[in-house]
Amino acid sequence: FRTKRRKKMKKKRILLMTLALCLIIIMIPTASFAGMDQEKDVVAMIGNVEYTDLQEAINDVKNGGTIKLVDDVYGGGFDTEKSGMKFTLDLNDNKIINGNEYWITLGISDCNVTIKNGSIVNEVGADPETDEYLNICEALYVNGKVTLKNVNLSTNGAGGVAIEVASKGVLNMTGCKVEALGGDSDENGAFAEAVFVQEGGYIKASKCEFYALNAQRAVETCSKTILNNCKAKALSYSVMAFEGGNLQIAKGTYKASVSIEKGAKGTINGGYFKDEEVALTVFGNAVIKDGKFYGVENAVYVNGGKVTVHKGYFSASNGKAWASKKNPTKLDKVFKIAKNAKVAQKNWKSGKKSTIKVTSK
Numbered sequence: 099f100r101t102k103r104r105k106k107m108k109k110k111r112i113l114l115m116t117l118a119l120c121l122i123i124i125m126i127p128t129a130s131f132a133g134m135d136q137e138k139d140v141v142a143m144i145g146n147v148e149y150t151d152l153q154e155a156i157n158d159v160k161n162g163g164t165i166k167l168v169d170d171v172y173g174g175g176f177d178t179e180k181s182g183m184k185f186t187l188d189l190n191d192n193k194i195i196n197g198n199e200y201w202i203t204l205g206i207s208d209c210n211v212t213i214k215n216g217s218i219v220n221e222v223g224a225d226p227e228t229d230e231y232l233n234i235c236e237a238l239y240v241n242g243k244v245t246l247k248n249v250n251l252s253t254n255g256a257g258g259v260a261i262e263v264a265s266k267g268v269l270n271m272t273g274c275k276v277e278a279l280g281g282d283s284d285e286n287g288a289f290a291e292a293v294f295v296q297e298g299g300y301i302k303a304s305k306c307e308f309y310a311l312n313a314q315r316a317v318e319t320c321s322k323t324i325l326n327n328c329k330a331k332a333l334s335y336s337v338m339a340f341e342g343g344n345l346q347i348a349k350g351t352y353k354a355s356v357s358i359e360k361g362a363k364g365t366i367n368g369g370y371f372k373d374e375e376v377a378l379t380v381f382g383n384a385v386i387k388d389g390k391f392y393g394v395e396n397a398v399y400v401n402g403g404k405v406t407v408h409k410g411y412f413s414a415s416n417g418k419a420w421a422s423k424k425n426p427t428k429l430d431k432v433f434k435i436a437k438n439a440k441v442a443q444k445n446w447k448s449g450k451k452s453t454i455k456v457t458s459k
Contacts, residue, residue, distance in 0.1 A: 140169065142166065144166075152194070157180070160185075162185065165188065171194045172195050172197065173200070177204070185211060186214070188216075189214065189216020193216060196219065197222065203218050211245070212244075212245040213249055218250075219252050220260075236261070240261065248272070248274065249274050250274065251277070254280050256280045256283045263296060267296070271306055272304045274303070276309070277308075278290040278291050282313045289313060290312065291316065294318050299319075303324065305326070307328065308330040314332060316335070321344065323343065328347075333354065335354055335356070337356045338356075342361060342362065344364075349367070351370045352369060354373055360382055362382040364385070366378075366388075366389050367389070368389055371390065371392065376397070376398070377393040378399070381401050383405075386406070388410055391410065391411070391413070398420050407433060407439065409439060412456075413453045413454075420451070427448055430447045438458055440457060441454060442456070
């Protein structure tokens with residue numbers, strides 16, 4: 099199974115992200131934050147006031163105010179500079195497109211911002227393996243409180259992350275599509291991901307889509323992550339919850355394995371899970387309240403963790419529906435059937451069943 103480098107690379111990823119953010123502060127003069135747009139046409143308005151620079155509009159917006167884009171914005175490095183502000187950024191079906199040297203398209207810190215109806219894109223595409231400094235490309239960096247409504251976000255760089263939720267970040271999102279278009283960077287251990295949630299961060303997503311079709315992972319979390327009726331797809335892992343992660347999935351479609359690592363916990367209440375090897379891998383603790391799980395080798399594989407099952411359908415096309423590394427023929431030591439549930443098949447404890455169905459009593 100695909101277990102190599104996980105915990106080590108997760109820690110390395112956080113260190114690399116911290117380094118990248120420090121380099122941004124060091125390398126970009128303070129004055130350059132005003133006037134990062136490449137174009138000088140009117141791009142935004144606050145009421146009747148016109149702005150040719152989005153950063154100037156962000157600096158000028160009053161508490162409770164709204165910035166409305168009137169055209170696409172070409173530039174990056176935009177950031178909130180006034181602590182405690184609450185405002186709305188209405189993209190108005192326009193895009194913020196970062197195609198220059200700035201690593202982060204938009205950063206939100208110490209503010210409460212609602213962003214809606216448009217796109218945030220990082221097209222830099224620089225390769226960290228060939229750059230003098232690590233260049234991790236992000237569309238959105240969240241270290242404040244952010245609400246996303248109907249926003250498409252994407253990043254293109256090798257090892258790039260479309261959304262990073264930092265340790266003080268709180269992200270609520272609805273109806274969004276998030277994509278990491280680049281591949282992983284093996285040289286620096288940087289994974290290209292749609293979403294990366296640091297320890298202490300929080301994300302709740304409803305009816306959202308997360309894709310990393312050229313990389314191993316779509317969503318990686320080290321904190322509380324709630325996915326309601328979402329879609330996720332990557333080469334190997336649709337979702338990975340590491341130590342400290344609290345993953346809660348309700349409905350949706352997840353193509354590529356969901357992994358709950360050691361020190362993490364997860365609750366799954368409905369949804370469709372499919373992988374070319376194992377639909378759900380558990381190294382920590384998981385509760386399955388409902389769901390359909392389809393794998394080739396296993397539907398659910400447990401290595402050191404435990405699973406409580408209330409209801410669900412589990413199928414392996416070329417192996418065993420449930421498997422345990424430590425207790426391969428005594429599955430009842432690893433898989434606990436909830437009091438209100440029953441297993442439809444007899445002798446499931448022996449670990450020889452390719453299909454297992456758990457129903458309510």
